Amino acid sequence: MEFLRPATWDEALAAKAGRPAALPLAGGTDVMVELNFDVRRPPALLDLNRVTELAEWSWDGAVVRLGAAVPYSRIIAELAGPLPGLALAARTVGSPQIRNRGGVGGNLGAASPAGDAHPALLAAGPDVLVEAASVRGTRLIPIDDFYTGVKRNSLAADELIRAVRIPVADGPQQFSKIGTRNAMVIAVCAFGFALHPRTRTVGTGIGSAAPTPRRAAEAEEYLREVLAERGLWESGELLDAEVVQRFGELVKAAAAPIDDVRGTADYRRHALAVMARRTLTWTWNDFRRQIGSAA
Ligand SMILES: Cc1cc2nc3c(=O)[nH]c(=O)nc-3n(C[C@H](O)[C@H](O)[C@H](O)COP(=O)(O)OP(=O)(O)OC[C@H]3O[C@@H](n4cnc5c(N)ncnc54)[C@H](O)[C@@H]3O)c2cc1C
Secondary structure (H helix, E strand, O other): OEEEOOOOHHHHHHHHHHOOOOEEEOOOOOHHHHHHOOOOOOOEEEEOOOOHHHHOEEEOOOEEEEEOOOEHHHHHHHOOOOOHHHHHHHHOOOOHHHHHHOEHHHHHHHOOOOOOHHHHHHHOOOOOEEEEEEOOEEEEEEHHHHEEEOOEEOOOOOOEEEEEEEEOOOOOEEEEEEOOOOOOOOOOEEEEEEEEOOOOEEEEEEEOOOOOOEOOHHHHHHHHHHHHHOOHHHHOOOOOHHHHHHHHHHHHHHOOOOOEOOEOHHHHHHHHHHHHHHHHHHHHHHHHHHOOOOO
16 A cells, blocks of 8 residues: 655645545544454555644634644634534544544544534534635535535545634534443434524534434524524523424434434434434523523
């Protein structure tokens, strides 16, 4: 197996153009497992670890540009303020060792329906953009168009992920995950939720309960209408139990889970409804406190 080790981003893009079958290697926490278990035998590995800008992030006040290889441990330590949902999701990934190596670029590259970054990215809203680059140029892929199938994404063979652009949170965000134990666990199912007071919208993300990560579009629309029609963004009144219940049911209906070793489809649907109700309640209580309407 060939081992390509570019020193710069331009060299990395050139190497990928010349060898589209080369498998990118960032933290290696997915790639090395696949190699060790002989799940994959790529003709070449493209090690991105010398490309330092992939491990950097920046922000302009409105949007965080998160380098593909910024590890989860730094997202937790440095970005919990602007990206609270993603930081909460990052806390649940693997162990400290995995969080020190793995990052969002690798989660997107693997595109597993169980990847924990995905529900948080979806909930952050349709303006989340994956920056994909090749020697042909850079394109911005909306997060809703990124996941194309089980462990498949919309990257072309010669493209690499440079960064993810994520709007800075303008309201409370939450992430909830169910596993068969409390740590080092692949999600049985997961749910990300965000309130977006500036646009009077809400965001959702379902993980590990459909062939791809997906949003619960009807649930989002239902809640958007209820919050607007009842003037709740202004009043900050408590949500009626029936609204919370209906939201949970719509999230559950948006899932398309399977039975597998981690859980049954029925359990996943049930758990999603519970997580949706809880995360909505938590974020709404935070929002009420923020606008000073909580007792
Ligand atoms: C013990 C253990 C526990 C884990 N627990 C969790 C968990 O709780 N939650 C979770 O979501 N994941 C978990 N994982 C999976 C893994 O840690 C994550 O998916 C992580 O985000 C991968 O990041 P990485 O940088 O290590 O990616 P890598 O392994 O380097 O790459 C993963 C995939 O992305 C591609 N890739 C990497 N960088 C780029 C790029 N810049 N452009 C294009 N493609 C790229 C690679 O070619 C590969 O296909 C776990 C893994 C292990 C071994």
